[in-house]
Amino acid sequence: xxxxxxxxxxxxxxxxxxxxxxxxxxxLALVIIGGILMASYAPRKAPLGVATGLLVAAVLLLAxxxxxxxxxxxxxxxxxxxxxxxSALAYLVTAAMIEFAFVRDHTRGASLFIVxxxxxxxxxxxxxxxxxxxxxxxxx
Amino acid sequence: MTDTVQGVAPTPTxxxxxxxxxxxxxxxxxxxxxxxxxxxxxxxxxxxxxxALMFAHVAGGGLWxxxxxxxxxxxxPILGHLSIPARAEFSAKFMPKMVLIMPTVVMMTLASGFQVxxxxxNLYATSPNHSWLIASFCVVGVMAVIALGILEPANIAVxxxxxxxxxxxxxxxRLMKRFIYTxxxxxxxxxxxxxxxxxxxxx
Numbered sequence: 447x448x449x450x451x452x453x454x455x456x457x458x459x460x461x462x463x464x465x466x467x468x469x470x471x472x473x474l475a476l477v478i479i480g481g482i483l484m485a486s487y488a489p490r491k492a493p494l495g496v497a498t499g500l501l502v503a504a505v506l507l508l509a510x511x512x513x514x515x516x517x518x519x520x521x522x523x524x525x526x527x528x529x530x531x532x533s534a535l536a537y538l539v540t541a542a543m544i545e546f547a548f549v550r551d552h553t554r555g556a557s558l559f560i561v562x563x564x565x566x567x568x569x570x571x572x573x574x575x576x577x578x579x580x581x582x583x584x585x586x
Numbered sequence: 587m588t589d590t591v592q593g594v595a596p597t598p599t600x601x602x603x604x605x606x607x608x609x610x611x612x613x614x615x616x617x618x619x620x621x622x623x624x625x626x627x628x629x630x631x632x633x634x635x636x637x638a639l640m641f642a643h644v645a646g647g648g649l650w651x652x653x654x655x656x657x658x659x660x661x662x663p664i665l666g667h668l669s670i671p672a673r674a675e676f677s678a679k680f681m682p683k684m685v686l687i688m689p690t691v692v693m694m695t696l697a698s699g700f701q702v703x704x705x706x707x708n709l710y711a712t713s714p715n716h717s718w719l720i721a722s723f724c725v726v727g728v729m730a731v732i733a734l735g736i737l738e739p740a741n742i743a744v745x746x747x748x749x750x751x752x753x754x755x756x757x758x759x760r761l762m763k764r765f766i767y768t769x770x771x772x773x774x775x776x777x778x779x780x781x782x783x784x785x786x787x788x789x
């Protein structure tokens with residue numbers, strides 16, 4: 447028994463795509479490691495050098511994902527933007543909640559700045575991965 | 587030319603657009619409950635309300651661990667043995683609920699858990715629980731990367747595929763495999779969470 451498939455469907459699965467989702471997931475992994483580092487020192491001040499390094503690497507990975515994304519031809523940007531918009535809203539709420547907890551716990555200065563930047567990467571990388579994974583198989 | 591997926595019956599669920607209702611990817615009826623949970627946790631943190639923080643952590647953590655264990659170790663293997671149309675039909679009902687439930691319970695658990703740990707002094711390096719908490723952060727970190735980087739994108743992509751006039755059975759099958767494997771891994775990691783949390787509670 448079988449489910450028939452159109453040739454165009456087969457190509458939408460196997461069409462090679464740049465590793466946007468891997469890069470954005472890599473950025474997410476780096477900020478999560480940075481977050482664990484910062485949280486493991488709380489309420490003391492965490493060593494900011496390592497956290498800054500992780501943050502910079504995460505920014506580079508996410509920026510690379512963005513550059514690759516812009517360069518893709520034959521890609522459903524409508525689906526990407528639709529999914530990105532709504533998932534970004536959801537993850538912004540989550541990020542804002544985590545930021546609130548850090549502020550409430552008296553995190554200030556450079557530590558707060560790094561945490562905030564990490565949360566921005568978090569709130570952008572997850573929607574990028576979700577939206578890219580969805581849009582890469584979209585037909586329009 | 588047609589390609590085929592072996593062992594799959596041609597049912598209206600996958601492959602025909604005839605009478606399939608559109609799937610609501612995020613169940614709107616559930617949003618007020620998710621919003622109420624967010625407000626509850628924010629109020630608990632803002633007010634340093636110990637009972638509410640503990641409630642959010644225990645209730646959220648219990649649900650998170652229970653759902654992950656059940657889905658990863660019970661439902662996942664069952665789904666793996668179903669035909670693709672059967673998986674698709676189950677997923678159409680199941681995944682939209684997970685899209686809303688899981689981020690909500692994870693947010694409740696983590697936000698309140700950090701505050702509980704801070705209040706109980708478990709975050710201090712001198713606390714006997716400190717190393718267990720770091721281990722728990724690492725387990726949660728791995729689960730977060732798997733869930734947010736692999737599992738959730740696959741879930742949403744499956745739901746979008748099923749909303750197409752002619753869903754692609756092979757694609758749904760591939761994405762569901764990701765779901766089954768990653769749900770199994772997070773299920774196993776929840777066993778580690780149970781060990782860590784019971785250690786923390788009894789030190």
